Amino acid sequence: MSKKKPWYIENPDSYNTLRREVENIFPELSFVERVGEVCIEGDLHILDNSGKVLYRFSIRVKLSEQSPRGLPTVWETGGRIPWERERHMNPHDGSACIYLPEEFWYENPNGISISEFIRGPLTGFLINQILIDKSENHKWLKGEWDHGENGIIEFYAEHLGTSEPNNILRCLTMLRKKDTKEIKGHWLCPCGSGHKLRDCHRLNINELHKRIPSEVTEASHTKLKRAVQELRNSH
Template identity: 30%
Template sequence: MALKRRYLEDIEKSLKQYSGLNLIVEGNEVSLKGQWSLEQDGIVLQTYDILISIPEDYPVCVPIVYETGGKIPRKMDRHINPSSGDACLFVEDERWEIWPIGASFKEFLDVPLRNFFIYQAYFEVMGHFPQGERSHGIIGKIEYFLEKFNLDSEDTVLNILMTAESPSTQNLLCPCGKSRKLKYCHGPVVHRMKTNINSEIWNKTIFQLKERRFERRSHSIEKRMKIQEDFFNTSPLDIL
């Protein structure tokens, strides 16, 4: 499946302001290659060689970005996937706030990509990321949900995501405990999150959260059983 014409035009349009990048179309494969130069007040902060690969199901799937000049080490701590070498720009579930479906390609370059390279240039000099970073994997996602929903319980996050993902539940009470209907509480946010994300990724997140809940519960059941076992194995004489 080839990239739709209007998306290709939108990408071409963005290059007016990003003249260091060249569009390459080879059969069905679309990519951009070139230099990304960061400047501020006439000072060159850093120049990166980059490759942006546009997925076939763009814009549902986010463009994949590689730093090809070897200036950023390929490691998790630098937010580069060590095996595939692609840059990890943001937690997928955050996408609706950063670069929602429907936003232009130029906005992708302006916001998440530009941020990413500013952060990397900052790290090179200062040794840390300036505006924080997410933990790796599902933990990073949980951090985002807790922050966004203003909660401190992972169980409540899962309850909200599971209840609110269907439009038919919007009149139910929000599981966050504020005694408000979902549609006036966390419902709309979850809806926006879900519609801006590939359904596979969304389902994977829910699955991972369920798995974690199962582990927590079985752990606490095990603990309870251990206490009971200890209690029954203890002879009254021992206690005395």
């Protein structure tokens, strides 16, 4: 099976347009093209209301390979943010967890542009880190998903009304199917009600399937399955 080429190789015109746009808006950021990846690197300035620079963060933003409007991967490269789950930083590679991928796609079914991403969610994430530093208990301030597999469970619990990991796993098994038609109405609903899907959470499942790409549900399935097995082995 040949891997699909990244969009920025397939479509150099839209890549150049995007690059010009980002470099115009953020003169301190530049594009770095390496084998197999394109990153935006440099300083991101957090301004006050009068436009004065309050904080500077060194960042590296790796473009999504799937789409110019897909979810990028972000690192803070200045060593300011500790690699801790409580900070929504992934301890194994130091990448920032700006979004639970499910949340990103559910909120933005068509994705968002990279400059919107930098100005909106990424800047918000960095401001949150400053607020954590300034707060007394060093806790994440805005109410949102827990990190890692707990975040996955919380997200699906909201849509299915169950936080039982095995139910969420069954839901993910359905959602990772490529075509909605492969998800059969006579199957038992993954919420655990004992009803058939067509008489229960069919519409919720359809909506989740429509908005969230199958690579995302596939990755969450793998992550959650591993967590459930580890939990079982530890008992």
